Amino acid sequence: MTPSTPQRIAIVTRRFWPISGPTEHFIADLGDHFSGAGNHVRLFTSAWQKGWPTECSFREFDLRRLSRPSSGPWGTYRYQRALIRELDLFQPDAVLLFGSGEDLPPVRKLVGDSVPCVVRIDHRAVVRTNRTIQKNLRLNLADAVICDSLRTRNELVMRKTALPQRVELVSDGVTCRAEPERSLLQQANSRTALGDAHPILRIDPAQPLVVTGAPLNGDGGVCDLVRAWKIVLESFPKAKLWILGDGPRSRKVWDTISDHDMIYTAIMPGYFDDLDEIFQAADLYVHPMRGAVNCRCLLEAIANGVCPLVTDNSTESIAKRDPDGRRIGEMIEVQRDSTGIIAPPGNPVALGEAITMALRNSDKRLELGANAATQFRPAIDMARIGSVFLESLLGVRQPENASGASFS
Incomplete structure (x- = not known):
């Protein structure tokens, strides 16, 4: 259930506007939905070009740009330090991270176990994920891992990248305006x-x-x-x-x-x-x-x-839950x-x-x-998809056997 009081939701993604693409559009729509539900949303991303404003409003939410993670040998370190500093100032009630979970370890270390951290991962991110055990297991720090497709979910489980009990399936949504009338x-x-x-x-x-x-x-x-x-x-x-x-x-x-x-x-x-x-x-x-x-x-x-x-x-679209509490593809x-x-x-x-x-x-x-x-x-409809994300962020349902789960 979504809390009745406004929540501070942080969205973390390394790529965003003016970089344009399906994922960036989905993130923007999701941020609008979170804000429309009465929450304070702030998106943290990278400044891939000099001159991009570091602080601005985008649609219905705030935007903060940090140093590029690929700018020199210490780029990722500087980027994550800046991210942690900004998150500490924002004091989020929930964090949604896009990508393969590369920023999850420092974020989890900052917010502790009391703040839900959810990772949204698509198949492109799965392909890019490093196969070393240390980096694979970082997704287990998340309260939930939300996949965009059944293909993504199956590959995560097959590669033992995330605990199956924490993996859910929610496809992208789109903003559905008035019923279309074509003439x-x-x-x-x-x-x-x-x-x-x-x-x-x-x-x-x-x-x-x-x-x-x-x-x-x-x-x-x-x-x-x-x-x-x-x-x-x-x-x-x-x-x-x-x-x-x-x-x-x-x-x-x-x-x-x-x-x-x-x-x-x-x-x-x-x-x-x-x-x-x-x-x-x-x-x-x-x-x-x-x-x-x-x-x-x-x-x-x-x-x-x-x-x-x-x-x-x-x-695949959003679906009912199976007996273990996961959302599975319908x-x-x-x-x-x-x-x-x-x-x-x-x-x-x-x-x-x-x-x-x-x-x-x-x-x-x-x-x-x-x-x-x-x-x-x-x-x-984005209204339905966004509500599912809010449920995962603000009311994460842990499977009963999650604490003792292991890969089989």
């Missing part, structure tokens, strides 16, 4: 606004627009989409593909676009702080991943009523011809044919998008 007039107005914002986003009302914001990391699904786009252009030569975001595979994706001579029909405009206008302008959202990969952009598309076309038919499945369109993963030909079919049937797209929004919005 040709709204779509045309959004396209006009985007074109006015930048010429590269200019698109005529009659041109089909397909959008993806799938992670540009180790999964090759976005390259599959680019190859599939060649098939789409055979039926819709004026169609546009917008690939949002950035990542390690961005260059590979762009090279694939260039190799297929599609630089004028497939563009990579980068990150956007607000995607509502883009989704109002879009005809279809494609999640082309080869594996089960969570994607905040997919959730935002669904929340905005855009028809989803997915190549993996599930994403699968939200996109149902074929009910809440979306499903294509086989790793098959550009089948993906291209599925996109072509979807673009030919506007009424079906609108129906599927509306169904997906109605069914999934309650589970992915």
